[in-house]
Structure formats: structure tokens, C-alpha cells
Amino acid sequence: MELLIILLLVFMIIAALNALEGKDLLSSVVSLSAVGFGLSVAFLVMGAPDIAIVQVVVEILTLIILIRATIRHDLTTVAEGTEFFGLLVGVVLLFVVFLFGLEAVKALPPFGAPIMDAVASAPSRYYLEHGLKETGAANIVTSVILDYRAYDTLGEATVLFTAILGALAILRGRPLKKKKKG
Amino acid sequence: MAFTLCFVLFMVGLYGVLSKKNMVKIVMGLVIMNCAVNLFLIMLGYKKGGVAPILEKKTNLADFLARSVDPLPQALVLTSIVIGLGVLALTIGICIRLYEKYGTFDITEIRRLKG
Numbered sequence: 407m408e409l410l411i412i413l414l415l416v417f418m419i420i421a422a423l424n425a426l427e428g429k430d431l432l433s434s435v436v437s438l439s440a441v442g443f444g445l446s447v448a449f450l451v452m453g454a455p456d457i458a459i460v461q462v463v464v465e466i467l468t469l470i471i472l473i474r475a476t477i478r479h480d481l482t483t484v485a486e487g488t489e490f491f492g493l494l495v496g497v498v499l500l501f502v503v504f505l506f507g508l509e510a511v512k513a514l515p516p517f518g519a520p521i522m523d524a525v526a527s528a529p530s531r532y533y534l535e536h537g538l539k540e541t542g543a544a545n546i547v548t549s550v551i552l553d554y555r556a557y558d559t560l561g562e563a564t565v566l567f568t569a570i571l572g573a574l575a576i577l578r579g580r581p582l583k584k585k586k587k588g
Numbered sequence: 589m590a591f592t593l594c595f596v597l598f599m600v601g602l603y604g605v606l607s608k609k610n611m612v613k614i615v616m617g618l619v620i621m622n623c624a625v626n627l628f629l630i631m632l633g634y635k636k637g638g639v640a641p642i643l644e645k646k647t648n649l650a651d652f653l654a655r656s657v658d659p660l661p662q663a664l665v666l667t668s669i670v671i672g673l674g675v676l677a678l679t680i681g682i683c684i685r686l687y688e689k690y691g692t693f694d695i696t697e698i699r700r701l702k703g
Contacts, residue, residue, distance in 0.1 A: 407636070407637070408589070408590060411590050411631075412589060412590055412593060415590065415593040415594060415597065415627075416593065418597055418623070419593065419596055419597050419600060422597060422600045422601065422604075422620045423600055425616055425620070426600065426603070426604040426608065426613060426616065426617065426620075431610070431612055431613075434612075434613070434616065435616075438616050438619060438620070441619075441620060441623055442619075442623065445623050445626070445627055448627060448630075449627075449630060452630055452631070452634045452638075452657065453634065453635075453638045453639055453640040453641075453656075453657040454630055454640065454657070454662045454665075455640050455642075456662065456666065457630065457662055457665055457666055457669065460666055460669055460670070461669060464669050464670065464672070464673045467673055468619065468673065468676060471676060471677055471680050472612070472615075472616075472680065474680070474684075475612055475680045475683055475684055476612060489696075492607075493607060496603070496606040496607045499606065500599060500602060500603055500606065503599070503602065504595075504599055507595050507598075507599070508592070508595075511591045511592055511595055514591055514632075515632075517589070517590045517591060517631065517634070518634060518635060518636035519635070519636070520632065520633050520634065520635050520657065520658045521632065521658075522633070522658050522660075523635070529660060530633075530658045530659055530660045531653070533659055533660065534641065534652070534653055534656055534659065535649070535653060537643075537659075538643050544642060544643040544644070545641070545642045545643075546641040546642070546643070546656070546659040547641055547642075547659050547662045547663050547666070550659055550660060550662075550663035551663045551666060551667070555663060555664075558663075558664070558667055559667065562667040562670060562671060565671050565674060566670055566671060566673075566674045568674075569671075569674030569675060569677060569678045570674060570677060572678050572681070573677045573678045573680075573681035574681075576678070576681040576682055576685050577681045577684060577685065
């Protein structure tokens with residue numbers, strides 16, 4: 407099972423590199439959605455079917471949004487002559503972050519042994535044990551997002567509403583017309 | 589191994605954000621980083637041979653407790669995915685607006701055109 411996840415991750419890394427290095431923006435967008443669908447399959451393998459479904463829907467919407475940004479503009483290729491100083495700073499920064507990240511990966515629990523097994527008073531154990539009795543939902547994820555942590559879901563809806571409102575405010579070409587004095 | 593590869597995927601996204609000149613490519617780097625972080629959180633809750641946290645009629649509760657994966661990261665990642673979509677819509681909106689104003693996706697060109 408771990409081998410399958412590793413293969414999926416290698417596929418996603420190759421697709422991500424192809425998306426970033428591709429010359430044509432439209433093919434980059436298609437390659438990027440390969441990353442998203444690979445992610446969806448990985449979720450399905452790791453016992454998270456709800457998230458896999460949401461990821462598919464979100465990936466299709468991402469594709470639509472990115473194509474809307476690229477398809478009408480004919481100037482989709484940008485000359486990639488990078489400045490030397492900027493490239494140097496970027497590579498050094500990436501290297502430093504990579505070293506620190508490898509140290510952090512060493513401190514993680516082994517793959518396939520979640521923290522809720524090691525900690526006796528983990529909230530996840532409570533949700534799994536009492537979720538059906540207290541909320542009546544057979545799907546424990548649903549009982550968490552809609553009952554135990556419903557305020558998080560409310561906050562999510564607020565953030566999403568604000569982001570869409572911001573996008574509409576940015577994309578609207580003209581300012582609002584002033585009311586005529588009658 | 590799996591955590592390291594997930595971190596490499598995050599680094600690919602970070603490389604895109606740092607070194608690309610095309611604005612849409614930078615947004616793509618952000619999307620890749622978002623994917624990597626979501627996958628990492630789900631991996632933290634994965635149990636070897638685990639089943640999805642959904643109860644059936646014939647399921648024994650003790651057996652279910654021993655085998656189910658962690659439901660809490662799944663619930664929070666569900667929130668995170670949808671917020672990622674909202675952020676993507678906002679950034680692409682900014683990109684389209686900048687294209688209408690300057691006629692290019694190149695950030696160095698836009699930097700030169702100011703003032």
C-alpha cells in the first residue's frame with residue numbers, strides 16, 4: 407500500500423515539474439490538473455473517500471478558472487531568461503528550506519502509525535467512539551464537520567464568501583454608477 | 589519515504605513561486621504547495637490497513653476503533669481544500685486584472701512599467 411502511494415507521489419512530482427517547466431500555458435494547466443487527480447486517487451487509497459470526491463470537484467473548478475485566465479490572451483508564453491542574482495537567492499533559499507525540512511521529517515511518527523494511537527486522550531478517539539451515539543451520523547467525518555466543529559465550517563463559508571467577493575470586486579471593470587439625484 | 593516525497597512536492601511548488609516570471613506559473617506553484625500540504629495532513633492520520641471512518645450496520649465498534657483512520661485531519665482538510673479554491677479564484681482575478689492593465693503576464697515587465 408505504501409508502494410502505491412509512493413508511485414502516486416512520484417507521478418505527481420513529475421506532473422508538477424512538467425506544469426512548471428512547460429512552454430505553453432494551456433498544456434501546463436492540463437498537467438497541473440494531473441497533479442490534482444493524482445492527489446484524489448491518493449486520498450481514496452488512504453481511506454478518505456469524502457475528500458477524494460471534493461478534490462475531484464475542486465480540481466475541475468480549478469481547471470475552469472485557470473483556462474479562463476489563459477485561453478483568451480494570445481500572449482501566453484513568457485521569455486524565461488532569469489536574472490542571475492534572483493536565481494542565486496532562490497536556489498540558496500530552497501536549499502536551506504530543504505535541509506530544515508529533512509530534519510523535520512526525521513522527527514515525524516512513522517508512516518502508517520497515526521498520533522491518535524500513541525496519545526490516549528486524543529479527540530479523534532472520542533469522535534470515533536461516541537460519534538454515532540451523540541450525532542446520529544454514520545460517517546464520522548460528517549459528524550465532526552457538521553456537529554463537533556460546526557463553527558469551523560461556518561468560518562470556512564465566511565472565508566470562501568469573502569474570497570469570491572474580493573475576486574468579483576477586482577474583476578468588475580467599471581466602478582458602480584452613482585445614483586442620479588431625482 | 590512517503591513524507592520525504594511529499595516534502596519534495598512542496599519544494600517543487602516553492603521553486604515555481606520563487607523562480608518563475610509568468611504570473612500564472614506562480615499561481616500554479618501555489619496550487620501545488622496547497623496540494624502537498626493537504627496530502628501531508630491526510631498522511632499523518634493514515635493507519636496501516638486502515639478503513640474509511642464510516643460505520644456500517646454490521647460493524648463491531650471495538651473492531652472499528654482499532655482499524656479506522658483518523659477522522660479529524662480529514663474533516664479539517666475538507667475545509668482547507670475549499671478555501672484553497674477561493675484563494676485561487678482571488679489570485680487569478682488579480683492576474684487577469686493586471687493583464688488587462690499592462691498587457692502582459694511577465695512580472696519583470698510589470699515592475700519596469702510602473703511610475
